Amino acid sequence: xxxxxxxxxxxxxxxxxxxxxxxxxxxxxxxxxxxxxxxxxxxxxxxxxxxxxxxxxxxxxxxxxxxxxxxxxxxxxxxxxxxxxxxxxxxxxxxxxxxxxxxxxxxxxxxxxxxxxxxxxxxxxxxxxxxxxxxxxxxxxxxxxxxxxxxxxxxxxxxxxxxxxxxxxxxxxxxxxxxxxxxxxxxxxxxxxxxxxxxxxxxxxxxxxxxxxxxxxxxxxxxxxxxxxxxxxxxxxxxxxxxxxxxxxxxxxxxxxxxxxxxxxxxxxxxxxxxxxxxxxxxxxxxxxxxxxxxxxxxxxxxxxxxxxxxxxxxxxxxxxxxxxxxxxxxxxxxxxxxxxxxxxxxxxxxxxxxxxxxxxxxxxxxxxxxxxxxxxxxxxxxxxxxxxxxxxxxxxxxxxxxxxxxxxx
Amino acid sequence: xxxxxxxxxxxxxxxxxxxxxxxxxxxxxxxxxxxxxxxxxxxxxxxxxxxxxxxxxxxxxxxxxxxxxxxxxxxxxxxxxxxxxxxxxxxxxxxxxxxxxxxxxxxxxxxxxxxxxxxxxxxxxxxxxxxxxxxxxxxxxxxxxxxxxxxxxxxxxxxxxxxxxxxxxxxxxxxxxxxxxxxxxxxxxxxxxxxxxxxxxxxxxxxxxxxxxxxxxxxxxxxxxxxxxxxxxxxxxxxxxxxxxxxxxxxxxxxxxxxxxxxxxxxxxxxxxxxxxxxxxxxxxxxxxxxxxxxxxxxxxxxxxxxxxxxxxxxxxxxxxxxxxxxxxxxxxxxxx
Numbered sequence: 050x051x052x053x054x055x056x057x058x059x060x061x062x063x064x065x066x067x068x069x070x071x072x073x074x075x076x077x078x079x080x081x082x083x084x085x086x087x088x089x090x091x092x093x094x095x096x097x098x099x100x101x102x103x104x105x106x107x108x109x110x111x112x113x114x115x116x117x118x119x120x121x122x123x124x125x126x127x128x129x130x131x132x133x134x135x136x137x138x139x140x141x142x143x144x145x146x147x148x149x150x151x152x153x154x155x156x157x158x159x160x161x162x163x164x165x166x167x168x169x170x171x172x173x174x175x176x177x178x179x180x181x182x183x184x185x186x187x188x189x190x191x192x193x194x195x196x197x198x199x200x201x202x203x204x205x206x207x208x209x210x211x212x213x214x215x216x217x218x219x220x221x222x223x224x225x226x227x228x229x230x231x232x233x234x235x236x237x238x239x240x241x242x243x244x245x246x247x248x249x250x251x252x253x254x255x256x257x258x259x260x261x262x263x264x265x266x267x268x269x270x271x272x273x274x275x276x277x278x279x280x281x282x283x284x285x286x287x288x289x290x291x292x293x294x295x296x297x298x299x300x301x302x303x304x305x306x307x308x309x310x311x312x313x314x315x316x317x318x319x320x321x322x323x324x325x326x327x328x329x330x331x332x333x334x335x336x337x338x339x340x341x342x343x344x345x346x347x348x349x350x351x352x353x354x355x356x357x358x359x360x361x362x363x364x365x366x367x368x369x370x371x372x373x374x375x376x377x378x379x380x381x382x383x384x385x386x387x388x389x390x391x392x393x394x395x396x397x398x399x400x401x402x403x404x405x406x407x408x409x410x411x412x413x414x415x416x417x418x419x420x421x422x423x424x425x426x427x428x429x430x431x432x433x434x435x436x437x438x439x440x441x442x443x444x445x446x447x448x449x450x451x452x453x454x455x456x457x458x459x
Numbered sequence: 460x461x462x463x464x465x466x467x468x469x470x471x472x473x474x475x476x477x478x479x480x481x482x483x484x485x486x487x488x489x490x491x492x493x494x495x496x497x498x499x500x501x502x503x504x505x506x507x508x509x510x511x512x513x514x515x516x517x518x519x520x521x522x523x524x525x526x527x528x529x530x531x532x533x534x535x536x537x538x539x540x541x542x543x544x545x546x547x548x549x550x551x552x553x554x555x556x557x558x559x560x561x562x563x564x565x566x567x568x569x570x571x572x573x574x575x576x577x578x579x580x581x582x583x584x585x586x587x588x589x590x591x592x593x594x595x596x597x598x599x600x601x602x603x604x605x606x607x608x609x610x611x612x613x614x615x616x617x618x619x620x621x622x623x624x625x626x627x628x629x630x631x632x633x634x635x636x637x638x639x640x641x642x643x644x645x646x647x648x649x650x651x652x653x654x655x656x657x658x659x660x661x662x663x664x665x666x667x668x669x670x671x672x673x674x675x676x677x678x679x680x681x682x683x684x685x686x687x688x689x690x691x692x693x694x695x696x697x698x699x700x701x702x703x704x705x706x707x708x709x710x711x712x713x714x715x716x717x718x719x720x721x722x723x724x725x726x727x728x729x730x731x732x733x734x735x736x737x738x739x740x741x742x743x744x745x746x747x748x749x750x751x752x753x754x755x756x757x758x759x760x761x762x763x764x765x766x767x768x769x770x771x772x773x774x775x776x777x778x779x780x781x782x783x784x785x786x787x788x789x790x791x792x793x794x795x796x
Contacts, residue, residue: 179528210565220564227531228564232555238521239556242528249484249510249534256528268548272521279516441562442600444569444624447669447713 063298067368071378076354078324078380081108082115086333089341093319100310100320103354106329111390117333121170123397129170129328130388130398132190133162134406137385138414139185139195143202146418147216147363151426152202154216156182160358160376163328163384164289166190168257171335172225175254179227179240182217183289184259191224195414199421206431207424213437234260234267237286241277244284244342255283255342263294265309266302274350278316281347285338286313288350289325291357296370313350325355326384329391354381435459462652463659465636468610469499469575472617473537475663477507480535483621485512487522487539487575496541497577497636523549526572527557536572537621543578543630544590557626558601573620573627578606579687579734580771580780581634581644589771591686591735596628597712597744603627604711605668608635608689609656612709615666623668632686640687641694642782669713673722677704680728680793683719683745685709688732688781695786701794703730711741719745720752727758730789734781737765759796762789 064072084104087096106118113119121129140157147155158165165186172178178187188198200207202216210220220228227243230236240258247254260270265288277284288309292299303309313320319341323334331353338349356379360367367373392398425431439446439454446454463471477483485500491514494501504512515522519540526536540546546553553574560570580589596604605620605627607613613631620627634640638648639656651657674689679702682692689707696703704722708715723729729749731742742763749761764781772779 177531209567210563213565214563218563220567222564222567228560228568230556230559230563232551235524235552235556238524238552239528239531241521242525243532244528245525246484246529246532246534249529250532269520269524269551272518272524275516275518276521276525441566443603444561448716449714 061300063300063371065372065375067370067372069372071372071375073378073380076380079103079105081105082118084115084117086116086337089337089344090346091319093314093317096319097314100314100322101308103322103324104330104334105324105327106333107327107387107391111387111394113329113391117330120333120336121329125170126388126392127397129166129332130385130392131406131410132166132186133328133385133388135410135414136162136166136186136189138407138410139189139198142414142418143199144363146202146426150428151422152204152216153427154363155202156217156362157359158183158185160379160383161289161291161325161355162186163331163388164325164353164355167328167331168287168335170332171339172257173254175225176257177225177227177240177243177254178257178259179236179243180229180259181236181261181289182229182231183261185217185219187226188219188221188224193221193224193226195417196420199418200424203421203426204433205421205425206433207421208433211437211441212433233264234269238269238273238276241273241282241284244282245276245280248280248283248345253343255285255339257285257287259287259289261294262288262290262292262299262309263297263302265312274313274316274318277348278318281345283342283345284348285335285342286318286348286350288352289355290352291355293357293361293367293371295361295365308352310350310352318348318350320350320352322352322354324381325353326381326387328384328388356381460658461661462657463610464651464657465607465610465613465631466497466499468614468659469617469631470501470503471659471661472614472621473500473503474506476537476618476621477503477511479663482533483535483537484529485537485539486515488515488517488541490514490539495539497633499575500539519545519549520552523552523557523574527552527560527570530570530572531560531568535621538572538574540574540576542584542588543576543592544587546574546576546592550595553596553602553626554599558599561625562601569624570626571624573617573629575629575631577633578630579632579634580776581640581687583773583776585773586770591630591733591766593630593711594735594739594741597741601626603668603713604630605709606630606632606686606711607709608632608686608707609639609654610651610659611656612666614659615664616668616709618663619665619668622665627668630686634687635690639690642691642780643694644777644782668710669715671709671715671718672707673704673718674707675703675705677702678726679703680730680790681706681719681722681726682730682732682786682790683708684732685711686734688734691781691783691786692732694783695790698783699787699790701790703790716748716752719749723749723753724756727756728793729757729761730764730786730793731761732764732781732786734766736768737763738768740765759793762793764789
């Protein structure tokens, strides 16, 4: 008998903790333009490499290079930049509003703006997203009114959700944005069901599922991949890998699989890994997956490699679990600055125009905020009614709830 | 009109609903080609095609999760969980998702799904094929909970559930599938063909969710029951000769409180019976409502007869099952109190 010694448990640790020097040397980054662009009917097994590399379009110099480039018009690109800048300005105002006590809670997108803003442009009207709490770019890029978002964040008298849901848990069927749960991963398999329904009805609309790196560990992620694979559902399975699940580094959810994209391969689902801070790359990869879905070729899994520059939410302090300067060391840069550089390089933008656009956007956001605050904030002004507690639990209020509402005095 | 078992009645309900509405889809483990382990979906795939009735992976949260997504799209999924005991992996999807989608989105999205599941014991299923988890659903605001006790109700209530705009948990007492089992397990089984409520119209009809039914008029004591226990309560009244009024709730949520109050106000005595475990069972809720609304009519403490607070045992099934002897003892006690 071989003496194998005692067992010991492996508990993964991030490369660096607070006080240490940020180190991303383990993040292998392909050169922009280096990853091939397969046909959309490629089999998962023939494009395995794409689950382990990183598709990038924007080079260090700001050029758009390689087979995933050249999908967007000049106007599209300027609009894309504006959407990301708007989301950033919106976040900044709402974070401040939370600190001023105008709402209880907020979650920002800092560093991740390209993912949802660029993805939205790959969808058609009628397609449906099943988002998490960090994809408000889907609404901004679809021109959902900011004032409605703020009414929801403030839980004021004009809150479309009547004060029932946590701030930023928006819902808009019209804008293809499924009601955010606040629970994790449940929406992933629901997106697959929505896509199956579209296929059952021989429709042409597709669904997009969203999840973070940490929540891929939930069993609903597995459920979604099984169902999507079995029924070849017309769904795009998005994984936003922003490196951190609150205080837990992505290695705890990822385990030994190398990448999150690689999870798709075991299910026979084509899987791509993309630079999540590259607006052009995100858009190109999303279009590729959307075309696959529309042509009834089935699901695609996309991992967006990005970095959560801010805190998880207004309820945590990242300096307690990662080096303060880690975001500056993040090798994929800032999505707004990268697209800006590209536009300037091509003569489509300038520093002056950027400063001017920033001022315009700030004015728009402040104007929307003023309008929303006329309808109240969390602790001042107009509020939803106490009646709203009892309405909408069921289509028709059952007798026991009617009795309880009367007891509450309404 | 035809003679139907409860299996045939449930199948007929889905058949009628699928025939009337192309948005009704049926799926679950083994429900497609084979027609379900209890055969409730037999023939539906052949009749409506495999995109409207199909097999799923063994993944209950996937079954309910995809149903929620389909409902958000606009379909009306009626899914099967093979045994109620298997619903726990889907519990997150049911409680935090299906139950709250209308509420949290202020009606922007809704969740008209039906989740069918065979429930209860009496078939030597042991602890993983015998449970009665209805109280785990009645405690969740946003769900409706229905438990039929016979083929006629099963069909009418299932059609109503499929047409309902909100999620409905539809618990089918599996020991009633083939006959009105009254707990006398030592006697031959009576088939539904010999029971009036085995007469089921072939065509469409529905029974409103939230209405109880008096199964036996009586003046001495009110017995409140649902599912298999309705028949056990009737047997206990017969065996003891006590003139009990037996109420079949049919729907636990919404609950027909008026029917309960009316009967207990008349009899002044009340016994609540369910097969599920006692502590924190739905019986506790009924007893609370009875004392709140009928206190000045009560002549005796309200009693509960339920499954013991243990897992459902295998070999000792009939010592666990709250049969007519145990219900009869409670009737006698409440009359002597």
